[in-house]
Amino acid sequence: MAEVMKIEILRYRPETDKEPVWQTFDVPFTREMSLLEALAYIKDELDPTLSYRWSCRMAICGSCGMMVNGIPKLGCKTFLRDYPKGMKVEALANFPIERDLVVDMSDFIEKLESVKPYIINDNPKSLDDGCHTQSPKDMAQYKQFSMCINCGLCYAACPQYGLDKSFTGPAALAILHRYNQDNRDAGKAERMKIVNAEEGAWGCTFVGYCSQVCPKDVDPAAAIQLGKVDSAKDYVIAMFKPGE
Amino acid sequence: MTKRKPYERKMGATWWLKNAFHTKYIIREGSSLVIAIYSMVLLFGLFRLSQGTDAFNGWLGAMSQPAWLAFHLLTLVWTLYHSITWFSLAPKAANLWLGQKRVPDSWIVNSMYGALAGISVVGLVLVLI
Amino acid sequence: MKRSNEPVFWGMFGAGGMVAALFTPIAILITGLLVPLGIIPAEQFSYERVLAFSQHWLGAAVIWVIVSLPLWLCMHRLYHTLHDFGIHAGNLVKALFYGVAFAGSVACATLLLLGLI
Numbered sequence: 460m461a462e463v464m465k466i467e468i469l470r471y472r473p474e475t476d477k478e479p480v481w482q483t484f485d486v487p488f489t490r491e492m493s494l495l496e497a498l499a500y501i502k503d504e505l506d507p508t509l510s511y512r513w514s515c516r517m518a519i520c521g522s523c524g525m526m527v528n529g530i531p532k533l534g535c536k537t538f539l540r541d542y543p544k545g546m547k548v549e550a551l552a553n554f555p556i557e558r559d560l561v562v563d564m565s566d567f568i569e570k571l572e573s574v575k576p577y578i579i580n581d582n583p584k585s586l587d588d589g590c591h592t593q594s595p596k597d598m599a600q601y602k603q604f605s606m607c608i609n610c611g612l613c614y615a616a617c618p619q620y621g622l623d624k625s626f627t628g629p630a631a632l633a634i635l636h637r638y639n640q641d642n643r644d645a646g647k648a649e650r651m652k653i654v655n656a657e658e659g660a661w662g663c664t665f666v667g668y669c670s671q672v673c674p675k676d677v678d679p680a681a682a683i684q685l686g687k688v689d690s691a692k693d694y695v696i697a698m699f700k701p702g703e
Numbered sequence: 704m705t706k707r708k709p710y711e712r713k714m715g716a717t718w719w720l721k722n723a724f725h726t727k728y729i730i731r732e733g734s735s736l737v738i739a740i741y742s743m744v745l746l747f748g749l750f751r752l753s754q755g756t757d758a759f760n761g762w763l764g765a766m767s768q769p770a771w772l773a774f775h776l777l778t779l780v781w782t783l784y785h786s787i788t789w790f791s792l793a794p795k796a797a798n799l800w801l802g803q804k805r806v807p808d809s810w811i812v813n814s815m816y817g818a819l820a821g822i823s824v825v826g827l828v829l830v831l832i
Numbered sequence: 833m834k835r836s837n838e839p840v841f842w843g844m845f846g847a848g849g850m851v852a853a854l855f856t857p858i859a860i861l862i863t864g865l866l867v868p869l870g871i872i873p874a875e876q877f878s879y880e881r882v883l884a885f886s887q888h889w890l891g892a893a894v895i896w897v898i899v900s901l902p903l904w905l906c907m908h909r910l911y912h913t914l915h916d917f918g919i920h921a922g923n924l925v926k927a928l929f930y931g932v933a934f935a936g937s938v939a940c941a942t943l944l945l946l947g948l949i
C-alpha cells in the first residue's frame with residue numbers, strides 16, 4: 460500500500476535559471492522509503508533532469524547532505540514516514556549551489572586538508588621497539604572525533620561558517636583535534652597554529668548546532684571547546700617564551 | 704568555456720529566526736543584555752552605599768518601582784536560562800577522568816545544579832541571619 | 833594565520849559565565865525582588881548591615897565577583913553577537929566593549945577598597 464507525499468525541491472539549473480525555484484513532485488511511498496529513494500523515483504519516473512549526489516545509501520560516504528525543512532540531513536538517513544506534513548528539500552546551506560541539490564564543497568575540502576589530517580611523525584618508532592600501546596583512555600581522547608564522514612552537515616548548521624567563510628569550521632577542527640590527541644602523532648605544534656587563530660577555534664561562539672545535526676555523533680562542538688582549552692594553555696606558554 | 708554558475712544564497716540579518724536552535728542560541732546570548740544592566744544597577748547601588756544612608760535608601764526605594772521589579776523578574780528568568788544552558792554545555796569543555804573512566808557528563812551537570820542550590824541557600828541565610 | 837589574543841577574553845568570559853550562572857540568580861532574587869517587595873524585612877538589608885558586609889574583606893570580594901565578572905561575560909557575548917547580526921565591528925568597538933567591563937571592574941574595586949581602608 461503506497462501513500463503519496465508532496466516533496467518540494469529547490470531547483471537550480473545554471474544554464475536557464477537566474478535563481479533557484481521551487482518545484483513540487485508527488486511521490487508514492489512506503490514506510491521504509493528514504494528521501495534518497497524518493498529522489499531516485501523522481502529522477503527515474505518524473506524528471507530525469509534532477510541532480511543530486513549519493514553513493515553508499517547507508518550513511519557512510521557522506522555524499523547526500525541536504526536541507527530537509529531547513530535542517531541539515533543525510534538523504535539516505537531521512538525517512539518519508541517521519542514527515543507527515545511533507546518535505547521541503549534544498550541544497551546544503553552555507554555552500555554555493557552548483558545545480559539542484561548539488562553544492563560546491565571545494566572550500567570544505569580545502570579546510571579538511573589544511574588541518575593536516577594524518578599522523579605526523581618524523582621519527583617513527585622502529586618495528587624492533589614493539590607496537591604502540593594505547594590505553595582505553597588514550598584512545599577515547601580521539602576515537603569519537605575520528606568517526607567523521609565529511610558530509611558537511613555541520614557546516615550547513617554553523618552560522619559562524621555561514622557568516623564568515625574564513626572560519627575553519629566544525630568538522631575540520633574536530634578532525635584536527637582528533638590527530639592532536641592521538642599519542643602516535645607528533646604534529647601538534649604545527650596544527651596549533653590553526654587552532655590559535657581567529658579563523659581556528661576562536662571563530663566559534665559555541666552555538667552547538669553542529670553537534671546536534673552530526674549523523675555520526677562526532678560532537679565537533681566539544682572538540683572545538685577542548686581546542687580552545689589547548690589554545691589558552693598554548694597562549695600562556697607562549698607568553699613565557701617570547702620570540703617563538 | 705565553463706558552464707558553471709554557482710549560486711550563493713544570502714544569510715540575511717534574520718537567519719536566527721529561521722531555525723529554532725539558532726533562535727535559542729540568540730536568546731542565550733541575549734541574556735547578556737539584562738545581566739550587564741543588572742551589574743550596572745548593583746555598581747550604582749554600591750556607589751550610593753558609599754555616599755551614606757540617605758543615598759543608599761534612595762537606591763533601595765527606586766528598586767521597588769514596578770518598572771524595576773519587572774526588570775528584575777525578567778532578568779531572573781533570563782539569567783536562569785543562562786544557567787541552564789551554561790550547565791548543559793559545560794561538560795563539553797571538560798575532559799575529566801577517574802583512572803581509565805571518563806567522568807560522566809551527568810556528574811558535572813548535577814554538581815553544578817547542586818552548587819547553584821547551595822550558593823542560593825547560603826545567600827539567603829546570609830541576608831536573613 | 834595569526835595568533836588570536838582571544839584566550840585572555842575567553843578566560844574572563846568563562847569566569848564571568850560561571851559567576852552569572854551560579855551567583856547572579858540568587859543576587860537578583862534578593863536585591864531585585866525579595867527586598868524591594870518586603871518579603872525580606874528591610875532591617876535585614878539595611879544600610880548598616882550592607883555597609884558592614886561590604887567592609888569585610890570577604891564580603892567585599894563576594895561583591896566584586898558578583899558585580900564585575902558577569903560584565904566580562906556580557907560584553908564578550910554582546911561583542912560577538914554584533915558579528916552574528918552582520919555588524920563587522922573594528923578594533924575601536926572591541927576596545928569600547930571590553931573597556932566597559934574593565935571600567936566597571938575597576939570602579940567596583942575602587943569603591944570597595946575605599947570602604948575597606
Ligand code: SF4
Pocket residue numbers: 606607608609610611612613614629630633669672673674675676677678679
Ligand atoms: S563532524 Fe559530523 S556533521 Fe560534520 S562532516 Fe563530520 S560527520 Fe558530517
Ligand code: FES
Pocket residue numbers: 512513514515516517518519520521522523524533534535536
Ligand atoms: S548516500 Fe552515502 S551518506 Fe547518504
